[in-house]
Amino acid sequence: MTCGMILFPGMTQLDVTGPYEVLSRVPQMQVLLMGVDRQPVRTEHGMILMPDCSFAEAPKLDVLVVPGGTGINDALLDRRYLTFVEVAGSGAKWVTSVCTGALLLAASGLLGGFRATTHWRSIEFLGAFGAAPVADERVVVDRNRVTAAGASAGIDLALLLAAKICGEAAAQQIQLAIEYDPSPLFASGHPRTAPTEKVAAAKRLLVPAIERRVESVRTAAQRLNRQREMDRLLCM
Amino acid sequence: MTCGMILFPGMTQLDVTGPYEVLSRVPQMQVLLMGVDRQPVRTEHGMILMPDCSFAEAPKLDVLVVPGGTGINDALLDRRYLTFVEVAGSGAKWVTSVCTGALLLAASGLLGGFRATTHWRSIEFLGAFGAAPVADERVVVDRNRVTAAGASAGIDLALLLAAKICGEAAAQQIQLAIEYDPSPLFASGHPRTAPTEKVAAAKRLLVPAIERRVESVRTAAQRLNRQREMDRLLCM
Numbered sequence: 001m002t003c004g005m006i007l008f009p010g011m012t013q014l015d016v017t018g019p020y021e022v023l024s025r026v027p028q029m030q031v032l033l034m035g036v037d038r039q040p041v042r043t044e045h046g047m048i049l050m051p052d053c054s055f056a057e058a059p060k061l062d063v064l065v066v067p068g069g070t071g072i073n074d075a076l077l078d079r080r081y082l083t084f085v086e087v088a089g090s091g092a093k094w095v096t097s098v099c100t101g102a103l104l105l106a107a108s109g110l111l112g113g114f115r116a117t118t119h120w121r122s123i124e125f126l127g128a129f130g131a132a133p134v135a136d137e138r139v140v141v142d143r144n145r146v147t148a149a150g151a152s153a154g155i156d157l158a159l160l161l162a163a164k165i166c167g168e169a170a171a172q173q174i175q176l177a178i179e180y181d182p183s184p185l186f187a188s189g190h191p192r193t194a195p196t197e198k199v200a201a202a203k204r205l206l207v208p209a210i211e212r213r214v215e216s217v218r219t220a221a222q223r224l225n226r227q228r229e230m231d232r233l234l235c236m
Numbered sequence: 237m238t239c240g241m242i243l244f245p246g247m248t249q250l251d252v253t254g255p256y257e258v259l260s261r262v263p264q265m266q267v268l269l270m271g272v273d274r275q276p277v278r279t280e281h282g283m284i285l286m287p288d289c290s291f292a293e294a295p296k297l298d299v300l301v302v303p304g305g306t307g308i309n310d311a312l313l314d315r316r317y318l319t320f321v322e323v324a325g326s327g328a329k330w331v332t333s334v335c336t337g338a339l340l341l342a343a344s345g346l347l348g349g350f351r352a353t354t355h356w357r358s359i360e361f362l363g364a365f366g367a368a369p370v371a372d373e374r375v376v377v378d379r380n381r382v383t384a385a386g387a388s389a390g391i392d393l394a395l396l397l398a399a400k401i402c403g404e405a406a407a408q409q410i411q412l413a414i415e416y417d418p419s420p421l422f423a424s425g426h427p428r429t430a431p432t433e434k435v436a437a438a439k440r441l442l443v444p445a446i447e448r449r450v451e452s453v454r455t456a457a458q459r460l461n462r463q464r465e466m467d468r469l470l471c472m
Binding site for chain 2: 012013014017018020021024025031033040045046047048049050052099119120138139149150151152153155156159160163168169171172173175176177178179180181182183184185186188189190191193194195198199201202205206
């Protein structure tokens with residue numbers, strides 16, 4: 001089986017490196033990082049990731065993983081990402097996203113009519129693409145679409161996928177191998193549990209990214225709707 | 237502040253990518269990946285990581301992070317890693333490891349007389365280097381040495397470090413930003429909770445790596461003891 005993980009500039013590296021640590025341990029699974037070309041990709045906070053292949057070189061995928069991050073604002077408007085995600089996702093057995101990667105899945109037309117989640121601060125944007133937003137689940141499964149909440153939720157998503165692909169016993173062994181027995185220092189991982197003033201402060205920090213996201217989502221949603229309308233007319 | 241994370245072939249990528257996602261969000265923190273040279277480093281399951289600088293180019297570090305993985309068996313016998321870890325760690329404010337990275341810290345002489353932890357399957361090796369092994373804590377702090385259990389424990393370690401470096405409020409905001417509100421699918425992240433037959437199966441899978449580790453640890457511990465003996469004689 002082949003799992004392809006999309007790379008784009010400004011992505012959150014943990015969105016792929018978390019699931020990679022789990023899925024690369026699934027027996028007979030090949031995990032490939034994929035870029036628009038083979039050039040190194042600079043992630044949100046500087047780490048460089050290397051594509052194993054370009055979109056043009058990508059084999060047929062069994063699992064597609066789409067990460068998020070502040071770079072999603074540009075990716076949502078970039079036809080190269082939208083087209084590859086749509087084509088690779090349409091043929092994949094499992095179509096998945098971590099964090100705001102759900103917005104790219106949605107903008108590619110793959111979440112229309114599906115329940116889905118994303119980073120807590122971006123939940124409000126899913127509806128623009130016809131997805132049904134779910135705010136209170138860490139990993140949402142709807143048929144073959146599996147979407148995770150923010151960044152670190154990719155590890156939980158990957159264990160769920162591993163269990164579906166190679167069985168619960170193998171997934172439990174992987175969990176033991178990476179000693180995934182988390183013990184967060186604070187109860188500050190979600191707005192529902194974090195102190196109110198921390199949520200407000202985090203929201204303030206996110207204002208510039210979210211202001212740009214509003215624009216990107218609006219444009220991407222208009223394009224998707226125009227394309228859907230066109231597809232509808234062509235089918236009449 | 238500067239945080240340096242060691243790279244070596246066959247390391248577990250999550251051991252650095254997990255802490256990186258947290259520490260790169262600490263205000264005024266620069267995180268650098270460091271290799272013996274600037275060549276790409278192939279991690280345990282294939283992902284390539286790019287050093288930001290070589291050991292020779294490394295600035296003075298405030299935080300040192302040493303990862304583990306099956307490649308640790310070779311790194312323990314490689315003077316380039318031992319020397320850099322010893323020198324960089326001796327001058328750092330925080331000396332840390334994730335997973336079996338603790339063995340490299342220990343073989344570099346930095347854990348003698350310190351309480352420390354590592355991946356559950358390698359706890360037995362810490363004593364050979366004069367460290368005091370702690371099997372039942374996910375992150376162990378002893379003075380400025382901070383060691384984490386297997387792979388995914390690096391995220392918990394990094395949040396603790398973030399809290400010590402920039403305060404609890406900032407650490408809580410980072411936790412919220414990466415939505416670290418973990419929800420593991422199974423209670424299979426530690427031998428204490430995993431089903432007995434899963435622990436046995438995981439141990440069987442690890443046999444080849446552990447057999448080689450016994451040899452590497454024995455040799456590395458002999459060399460460290462010889463060096464300590466020499467240092468003692470020179471000081472008399």
